[in-house]
Amino acid sequence: MPHSANSRYKNRLLGLLDPQDMSLLSPHLERVELGLRDRLEQRGMPIKFVYFIEEGIGSIVARMAHGRDTEVGLLGHEGMTGTVAVLGGDLAPHECFVQAAGAAMRIPIAPFRDAFEQSPTLQRFLLQFVQCLMMQTSYTALANARLRLEGRLARWLLMCEDRAGTELNITHEFLSIMLGVRRPGVTVAVQILEGNGLIRAMRGKIVIRDREGLIALADGSYGAPEAEYEKLLGSSPVRFKVVATSTAVSP
Structure with missing residues (x-):
């Protein structure tokens, strides 16, 4: 699905949105600074905002008892928080906080849901990002198990x-x-x-x-998720630096 470049935004998803879809979101977007360790989502709590990161890094962290936390997802200028809302959920399944300070465009959850429900093209586009994030998570599990x-x-x-x-x-x-x-x-x-x-x-x-x-x-654990993003959501001058290689993690 082709997308036009919205050059005013540094976030790749916003920059690639169809103009009609962008018009549904843009009146509600505001730029916010992201400080180190700022919490963007809290596990088990309703999602209040969706953040389209423009600078910095966000970490999705799964938690167990006694402080046994581990990162299960990584977000930057290519991504967004609130993916559970794209899938129809209301409560954050994990913590999400700022790992490297920066900035983001954020939108309250209500107008985000309204825009999402109005536009089938926006639904397909953001679901493609969710697919990419799920692939990243699966390769994190692979790396944790094999490397x-x-x-x-x-x-x-x-x-x-x-x-x-x-x-x-x-x-x-x-x-x-x-x-x-x-x-x-x-x-x-x-x-x-x-x-x-x-x-x-x-x-x-x-x-x-x-x-x-x-x-x-x-050893092959890096590259495939990045290439999947470029295949599904590319068409932007700002890209990941590597495509998939034929190397695979040894069994």
């Missing part, structure tokens, strides 16, 4: 670079939450990547030095 921690870290850093550039402000403690492992394990994984010249690690910051090396270490 060593340094491979999982490589994939996660690549996904962050796509959305925030080569310099990432991140602590080992926060990485442990994102990857669902203990902090000492993260420290070892970071040391392995740095020792191989793939990254440079500083206090509270990681700089990516060798993207191709990270892709190789990710």
